[in-house]
Amino acid sequence: MNKSFLCLASILLLSVLPLSGREKADIIISGGTVYNGSGAEAVVADVVIKGERIIYVGKAGKKFKADTIIHADGYVVCPGFIDPHSHQEGSLLRTRSDENYLRMGVTTVFTGMCGGSHYPLSEYFAKLEQQGIGPNTASFTGHGTLRGKVMGEVARLSTVEEVEKMKEYFAEDLKSGSFGLSTGLFYVPGCFAAIDEVYELAKFMAPYGGIYTTHVRNENKDGIGLQASIEEALNVGRVAVVPVNISHIKCLGKSVWGQSDAIIAMIEKAQKEGVKVTADQYPYQASGTSVTSALFPAWCRDGGNAGLRKRLEDSLTCEKIKAEVAELIVERGGAETILFTSGKHQGKTLEEVACEMGLSPLEATIALARKGGAGLATFVMCEEDIANFMKQPWVMNCTDGGDFGGHPRPAGSFAEKIQKYVMKEKVISLGDMIHRSTDLVAETYRLNDRGRIAAGAYADVLVFKPEEIRANATFKSPKNMATGFQYVIVNGTITIDHDRYTGALKGKVIRRNAQ
Numbered sequence: 001m002n003k004s005f006l007c008l009a010s011i012l013l014l015s016v017l018p019l020s021g022r023e024k025a026d027i028i029i030s031g032g033t034v035y036n037g038s039g040a041e042a043v044v045a046d047v048v049i050k051g052e053r054i055i056y057v058g059k060a061g062k063k064f065k066a067d068t069i070i071h072a073d074g075y076v077v078c079p080g081f082i083d084p085h086s087h088q089e090g091s092l093l094r095t096r097s098d099e100n101y102l103r104m105g106v107t108t109v110f111t112g113m114c115g116g117s118h119y120p121l122s123e124y125f126a127k128l129e130q131q132g133i134g135p136n137t138a139s140f141t142g143h144g145t146l147r148g149k150v151m152g153e154v155a156r157l158s159t160v161e162e163v164e165k166m167k168e169y170f171a172e173d174l175k176s177g178s179f180g181l182s183t184g185l186f187y188v189p190g191c192f193a194a195i196d197e198v199y200e201l202a203k204f205m206a207p208y209g210g211i212y213t214t215h216v217r218n219e220n221k222d223g224i225g226l227q228a229s230i231e232e233a234l235n236v237g238r239v240a241v242v243p244v245n246i247s248h249i250k251c252l253g254k255s256v257w258g259q260s261d262a263i264i265a266m267i268e269k270a271q272k273e274g275v276k277v278t279a280d281q282y283p284y285q286a287s288g289t290s291v292t293s294a295l296f297p298a299w300c301r302d303g304g305n306a307g308l309r310k311r312l313e314d315s316l317t318c319e320k321i322k323a324e325v326a327e328l329i330v331e332r333g334g335a336e337t338i339l340f341t342s343g344k345h346q347g348k349t350l351e352e353v354a355c356e357m358g359l360s361p362l363e364a365t366i367a368l369a370r371k372g373g374a375g376l377a378t379f380v381m382c383e384e385d386i387a388n389f390m391k392q393p394w395v396m397n398c399t400d401g402g403d404f405g406g407h408p409r410p411a412g413s414f415a416e417k418i419q420k421y422v423m424k425e426k427v428i429s430l431g432d433m434i435h436r437s438t439d440l441v442a443e444t445y446r447l448n449d450r451g452r453i454a455a456g457a458y459a460d461v462l463v464f465k466p467e468e469i470r471a472n473a474t475f476k477s478p479k480n481m482a483t484g485f486q487y488v489i490v491n492g493t494i495t496i497d498h499d500r501y502t503g504a505l506k507g508k509v510i511r512r513n514a515q
């Protein structure tokens with residue numbers, strides 16, 4: 001904690017001063033360096049908050065009085081970060097506070113990603129509103145959730161009637177405020193869908209103003225390959241005339257490293273054709289997934305984990321699977337770097353675990369899949385591609401964080417971006433990082449009244465010094481929360497005060513078109 005700041009920022013009770021004639025506000029953040037989120041140059045200004053909203057930005061002078069004054073001279077003041085891609089739906093229900101997100105400056109989290117969401121959203125939203133939540137939240141509807149409800153986890157194409165049924169389920173969510181459709185075409189059961197099925201659902205949501213966000217079919221060389229998977233996503237925008245967001249954009253695996261230029265060119269081409277295309281990205285070299293998803297090809301996951309286990313019992317099929325698993329272990333960086341992030345092997349590499357089990361890494365992987373698998377981090381990205389994507393004007397910062405596994409991203413992403421990519425390596429500027437984490441997300445997902453420091457906007461506000469921000473989460477200690485955010489304000493309520501959570505549960509459920 002910074003004591004001098006504490007002293008400066010101590011709360012003054014101005015009611016003892018002669019203040020008649022001044023408009024009464026609740027919080028005045030005075031003299032901070034204000035980044036308004038738009039990407040414009042920062043200016044020194046006062047930010048005045050009343051109730052849930054910002055009511056004034058500029059030289060407050062003697063125009064306002066407030067019980068709480070935050071002296072922010074020398075501090076950055078900016079909109080609260082909006083995470084465009086998380087898997088926090090379970091965590092929000094369980095913890096309510098989602099403190100790890102608040103502590104890294106995130107005041108709004110989008111959930112329901114990569115094809116999986118709570119259904120129906122109306123019930124989920126009602127639960128959140130009843131119990132209270134730390135940050136604001138909004139949700140997409142998972143394609144895998146819809147498909148699973150209608151067809152289960154079978155590996156076959158859908159019929160016309162089944163797609164109609166999916167639309168019926170989807171309509172209910174769209175009316176409840178879903179922001180659109182998320183797909184996980186890599187995962188069971190989304191991986192069994194032809195793109196026509198996605199076209200149908202995307203066309204269906206277009207009149208609602210829905211957005212398409214996708215974990216593409218293959219982020220690596222597997223299956224149809226990375227570039228064809230990106231093209232498949234762009235085609236959804238072309239065919240259904242909906243905005244497309246590529247989730248956690250990356251070149252996964254050595255054999256596709258260096259393809260970021262080609263992917264950027266494909267996206268820019270679609271943008272020139274008039275398709276609105278964006279992407280989100282988390283700032284780590286490692287992806288987080290599971291043994292079965294990362295190390296087993298999609299065809300043998302028909303029927304989910306139970307289907308996989310059944311195939312492993314058949315010796316001929318098992319041999320075929322083993323040959324592909326061996327390749328995927330190499331593609332994912334090799335047994336010495338593949339790291340377990342959940343279960344009893346958490347923190348150990350596949351090589352170490354295999355050694356303990358007295359098996360080869362390949363045999364150990366098969367044995368673990370038979371037991372149901374575990375979370376994995378695989379170091380599959382190179383810094384050149386990460387930086388190349390990060391600098392594109394249409395790339396937002398995200399966490400991709402969830403309840404599962406031990407990846408540092410749900411506790412560190414936004415702090416890591418500031419600490420590593422802004423302050424240390426200077427890949428992007430602070431103003432740029434803030435823009436990509438606030439206004440750009442609000443614009444992409446059509447959020448009104450958030451993501452900006454402006455009169456009339458909701459008062460989601462951060463106060464911090466970038467040089468003090470620390471992402472403390474690591475692969476060994478993934479739950480360590482970030483530090484350095486002096487104030488995190490959610491809907492006008494101080495929620496983080498000098499790295500301490502105040503217990504406030506002032507987040508709102510944000511519904512599309514009803515904010």
Ligand SMILES: [Zn+2]
Nearest residue numbers: 114215247248
């Ligand atoms: Zn994903």
